[in-house]
Amino acid sequence: MSTTILAAGASAADNFGFMNAMKQGGPVTWTTAAILTIFLFFTLYILFTKLFEQQKIINQGRRVRATFWNANSLREGAAKLEKNSAYKQIVDDGIEAQEQHSRLTDPVEAHDWLHGSLQRSEAAINSQLGGGLAFLATVGATAPFVGLFGTVLGIYRALIGIGQAGQASIDKVAGPVGESLIMTAFGLVVAVPAVLAFNFLQRRNKGIAEHLSAFSNDVLGYLASNGAVRPVAPGKKAPTATAPKPATTTAGQAGGVQTRV
Known part of the structure; x- marks a missing residue:
């Protein structure tokens, strides 16, 4: 008897499992699931590639702040930067x-x-950093509706099953309804990471843009002053202005007053 009960339980699990629900959904359900899978794959791909790209520029900025302004000229400092560095691009364009x-x-x-030239250089770098973020925003906005599309089709098939059977038996509606709930959950699983990744990468891009803008302003000051204005390099003291010596007066031999500065 126990063997019969176990066999019945296994048969029920097979009838109402995930794969059975997907089979009942047909080509439309598989297509919906494939679209959501592609969305998820590219979301993760963009997230990790952008994190690597951002971290590379952040590390370049640290090295620039530590060593760049120790150079005697912009050309000398630019020669020490990495070939494809964003900071080198700004210096070269300037x-x-x-x-x-x-x-x-x-x-x-x-x-x-x-x-204007330095602004164009900054804009080009920021545009490259922002590549792929529009896709993340699109996935975050549309993935729930793609999952909802699968949900609507699943409920529709459940209603057709009820109509054909003439009664709302569990074996007629469990598969389609289960498949519809799976599509809804899948859409949320894809959408939530996309929205989080978009906000996270956008915030890091904003910080990078602020550092690039500050560096660009320093380069502009250097070029506009022929090197007289530059940031103070780490480990060096800023030049201090010396106060003029007070004027002293001495009495001359003829009773006149002479002023010595």
Whole structure:
């Protein structure tokens, strides 16, 4: 008797299991599940690749703040940076803009020309960092509705099963309803990581953009002052302005007053 009960339980599990629910769903359900799987794969791919890219630029920024301004010139400092460094791109674009300004035929303020060139360089870097985030936002917004699409089809098939059977027996509706709930859950499983990844990467990009903007401003000050204005490198003291010596007066031999500074 116990063997019969166990066999009946196993048969019920097979009838109402996940794979059976997917089989009942047919091509539409498998297509929905495949779309959500693709969404999840690319979400994780973008998350890890962007984390690697962001961390690389963050490490470059630390090295720049530690050693770059110790160089005697921008060219010397840029030569020590990594070949594909975002900070090197800003320096190279700034130097190139300074050289181009001398060849302009129309009078343009050097500050405006340099500032515009550095801004374009920053925008290009920020645009590259933001690549893929639109896909994460799209997945976060649409994945629940894709799962809901599978849910609607599952309930629809359950109602058809009830109508054909003439009664709402559990064996007619359990499979389609279970499959519909699975699609809803799957859509949420895909959407939630996409939204979290989007917000997390967006916040890190904002921090990187702030550091790039500060560095760009320092480069602009250096170029506009011919090297007179530069940030204080770590380990060096900022130059202090010496106060002028007070004027002293001495009495002359003829009773006049002479002033010595």
